[in-house]
Amino acid sequence: MRIKKVGLVCVPFGLGGAREGAELGPRSVMNAGILKQLESLGIEEITVRDVLCPQRPTGLPSGGRMRYEIEVRRMSDLMCEQVADLTANGYMPIVLGGDHSVAIGSLSGITERDGSPGVIWIDAHSDLNTEATSPSGNAHGMPLAVALGKAQFKLSGASGKSIRKEKLVLIAARDLDPGEKELIRADGIACFTMHDIDRLGMKTVMDRALEIAGEGTASLHVSLDMDSLDPSEAPGVGTPVPGGLSYREAHLAMELLAESGKVTSLDIVEVNPTLDSGGRTARLAVELCASLLGKTIL
């Protein structure tokens, strides 16, 4: 499947994480040349949508066990509309975060329109905390729990459809909270940790991931948290964890996803330019996006 139409959804939202700066992510990825890259790949139509995200309120965060719950809800509702609209019009949505709570919006938009997608979640974390298991209260640790319908946080949208645990694959995990481990085991969620990648290699892992998430679903969503990469490659993230994907492992993952021809939507999240070193992480985000859209070495 050749991708001809891309809708870039810029989501300058950083209230889902503990550190300020992720809200500057979309601008830094735009400045790193994502539009030029898309054009040079022969994408025929590119549209850019800016989601007007709520700003950091003065005073204490709203919400109970999910910090800034009101703002997270507002952002996800706005995103849901945009993503559903792009999908309906034949655009592949590429969401530029923002912290990973923006995936609540991407997944709800896709699910709303196309039914449950397969989901490949590339991340040092599993983002499966509910309000009850989260050690931090930060929404960027909860998007998958929300999308699976496990969290208290429910979307305002009428359908309330969720993704299916059988069609979810986690890749590059290496920092899981106790409640998340329990849920992964109890629900039998496919999880390829860094240990598995070390043992099997990225090719085998991606083949298996595509078998699980890429078959029997109308669409396939890839959510790329830049902290899946080793911090030596991607320092500009709010929650870095050592022992991550190498530069080539990450590219190979994207190249294999491109070859599969199955990916229908993408998030690139957690780029935090205030923590970056000279824009490296934003540039890497652009390169990885290009690989996922079919850029090859030769």
Ligand SMILES: NC(=[NH2+])NCCC[C@H](N)C(=O)O
């Ligand atoms: N998308 C992320 N970077 N998530 C980090 C989550 C960290 C931790 N597990 C928490 O729930 O607070």
Ligand SMILES: [Mn+2]
């Ligand atoms: Mn994440």
Ligand SMILES: [Mn+2]
């Ligand atoms: Mn993460």
